[in-house]
Amino acid sequence: MARAIIMVLDSFGIGAAPDAQAFGDEGSNTFGHILAAASAGAADGEGLRTGPLDLPNLERLGLFAAAGLGNSAKRPEAIWGSAREISHGKDTPSGHWEIAGVPVLFDWGYFPQTVPAFPAQLIQQICDDTQIPGILGDRHASGTQIIAELGEESISSGKPIFYTSSDSVLQIAAHETHFGLERLYGLCAAARKHVDPLNIGRVIARPFLGETAQDFTRTANRRDYSVPPPGQTLLDRAVAAGRNVHAIGKIADIFAHRGITRTLKGDGNMALFDRMLEAVREANDGDLVFANFVDFDMIYGHRRDVAGYAAALEAFDARLSELDGEMKPGDLAIVTADHGCDPTFRGTDHTREIVPVLAYGPGIEPKPIGRRESFADIGASVATHLGLATGEYGRSFL
Numbered sequence: 001m002a003r004a005i006i007m008v009l010d011s012f013g014i015g016a017a018p019d020a021q022a023f024g025d026e027g028s029n030t031f032g033h034i035l036a037a038a039s040a041g042a043a044d045g046e047g048l049r050t051g052p053l054d055l056p057n058l059e060r061l062g063l064f065a066a067a068g069l070g071n072s073a074k075r076p077e078a079i080w081g082s083a084r085e086i087s088h089g090k091d092t093p094s095g096h097w098e099i100a101g102v103p104v105l106f107d108w109g110y111f112p113q114t115v116p117a118f119p120a121q122l123i124q125q126i127c128d129d130t131q132i133p134g135i136l137g138d139r140h141a142s143g144t145q146i147i148a149e150l151g152e153e154s155i156s157s158g159k160p161i162f163y164t165s166s167d168s169v170l171q172i173a174a175h176e177t178h179f180g181l182e183r184l185y186g187l188c189a190a191a192r193k194h195v196d197p198l199n200i201g202r203v204i205a206r207p208f209l210g211e212t213a214q215d216f217t218r219t220a221n222r223r224d225y226s227v228p229p230p231g232q233t234l235l236d237r238a239v240a241a242g243r244n245v246h247a248i249g250k251i252a253d254i255f256a257h258r259g260i261t262r263t264l265k266g267d268g269n270m271a272l273f274d275r276m277l278e279a280v281r282e283a284n285d286g287d288l289v290f291a292n293f294v295d296f297d298m299i300y301g302h303r304r305d306v307a308g309y310a311a312a313l314e315a316f317d318a319r320l321s322e323l324d325g326e327m328k329p330g331d332l333a334i335v336t337a338d339h340g341c342d343p344t345f346r347g348t349d350h351t352r353e354i355v356p357v358l359a360y361g362p363g364i365e366p367k368p369i370g371r372r373e374s375f376a377d378i379g380a381s382v383a384t385h386l387g388l389a390t391g392e393y394g395r396s397f398l
C-alpha cells in the first residue's frame with residue numbers, strides 16, 4: 001500500500017491519438033516534435049538551453065520506449081506504456097477526471113469562433129448581476145495576446161476582457177489592482193452560475209499586472225471555477241476511506257475542491273515540485289499525492305515555445321532524483337499527462353494525443369503495458385495499489 005503519487009505534466013502528449021483526426025490534430029506529437037527540434041538545434045534558447053534533449057531520468061523510466069522512440073537500448077526501470085483518452089474533449093478537466101476514473105462521455109458546451117463569441121443574453125445577465133460596465137474581447141483569443149491588445153482599455157474603462165478558446169471555457173482577464181483581484185474572483189463565481197445551463201466546463205479568472213501593453217504580465221493568482229466531476233472519482237473514494245488527498249497546484253480547482261483534504265499551491269513548476277516533495281514527506285501510508293505541473297501547457301505549449309518547453313522538461317527531469325530520495329518501500333509514483341499541446345503545431349490550442357504512463361517505486365517490477373484504452377487505467381491502478389475500491393472505468397496494470 002504505502003503512498004501513491006500522480007504527476008501530471010500538463011499537456012505532455014507523446015503522439016497523435018487514434019482519434020486525432022476528429023480534432024484536426026493528425027500528426028501532432030508534443031514530445032516527439034520537441035525531441036526532433038532539439039536534435040536539429042531548433043530548440044536552442046539564448047541563456048536557456050542548447051542541443052539535443054537531455055532527459056536522463058525520464059529516459060531511464062521508459063519515456064522513449066513508451067513513445068515508440070526507442071533510442072535507448074536499456075530496459076526501462078519503470079512500468080512503461082501509454083494511454084489514449086475516451087473522453088469527448090481534449091481539455092484539462094476531462095483529462096484529469098478520466099485519470100481519476102471518471103471520463104467525460106458527454107459533450108461540453110463551446111462558444112463559436114465568431115465575434116461576438118458569447119450570447120448577448122449571457123453577457124447581459126452577468127453585467128446585471130455584477131454591476132460591471134460592459135465587457136471587452138468577446139472572442140476566441142490567446143490570453144497573453146488579448147491582454148496586450150485590450151489591457152490598457154480595460155484599465156481605463158473598467159471593463160474586464162472576456163475570451164474563450166477551443167476548450168469549454170469562459171476566461172475573464174482583469175487587472176489585479178485597478179479592477180481588483182477579489183472583485184475578479186466574485187465576477188467569475190457569478191459568471192459560473194450563468195454558464196451552467198450552457199454546459200461550460202470552466203470559468204477562469206486571469207488576473208494581470210503592469211501599466212502598459214509592453215509590460216502586462218499574468219500573475220499566479222489564476223483561479224479556475226470548474227463544474228464538479230460527474231461521478232465518484234479516485235479522490236472521492238480515497239477521502240471516503242479516511243485517506244488524505246494532497247492536491248498540488250491546479251488539482252483542487254480542477255476537481256472543484258471535491259475529494260481533497262489539503263491544497264498546496266506554488267508559482268511555477270519548480271515551486272510546485274517543492275510543494276509536492278513537502279506533501280510526499282508528510283503523507284501517511286494510504287495517502288494520495290496528486291500534482292499538476294501547469295507551466296508545460298500554460299507557458300510553453302499554448303505559446304508554441306519549443307525551446308521553453310524543452311528547458312522545462314529538462315528542469316523537471318533533473319528534479320526526479322529528489323523525489324526518489326523521498327520515496328519509501330511500497331510507494332508508487334506515476335508520470336503522465338492530461339492531453340497534448342504540441343508547440344510545433346498550428347494554432348495555440350491543445351492537441352489530441354496519447355499520454356505517457358510511467359509507474360515506478362521501490363519494489364515495483366518494471367514491465368511494458370502497451371497502449372492502454374483509457375487514462376482511467378491510471379486511477380484504477382492507483383486504487384488497486386492503495387487498497388481502494390475501483391470505479392466503473394479503468395483496468396489496473398499492476
Ligand SMILES: O=P(O)(O)O[C@H]1O[C@H](CO)[C@@H](O)[C@H]1O
Nearest residue numbers: 141142143144165167169302
Ligand atoms: O491563452 P490562454 O489564456 O493561456 O488560455 C489557455 O488556457 C486555457 C485553460 O487551460 C485554455 O482554454 C487555453 O485557451
Ligand SMILES: [Mn+2]
Nearest residue numbers: 010011092338
Ligand atoms: Mn491541461
Ligand SMILES: [Mn+2]
Nearest residue numbers: 297298302350
Ligand atoms: Mn491548456
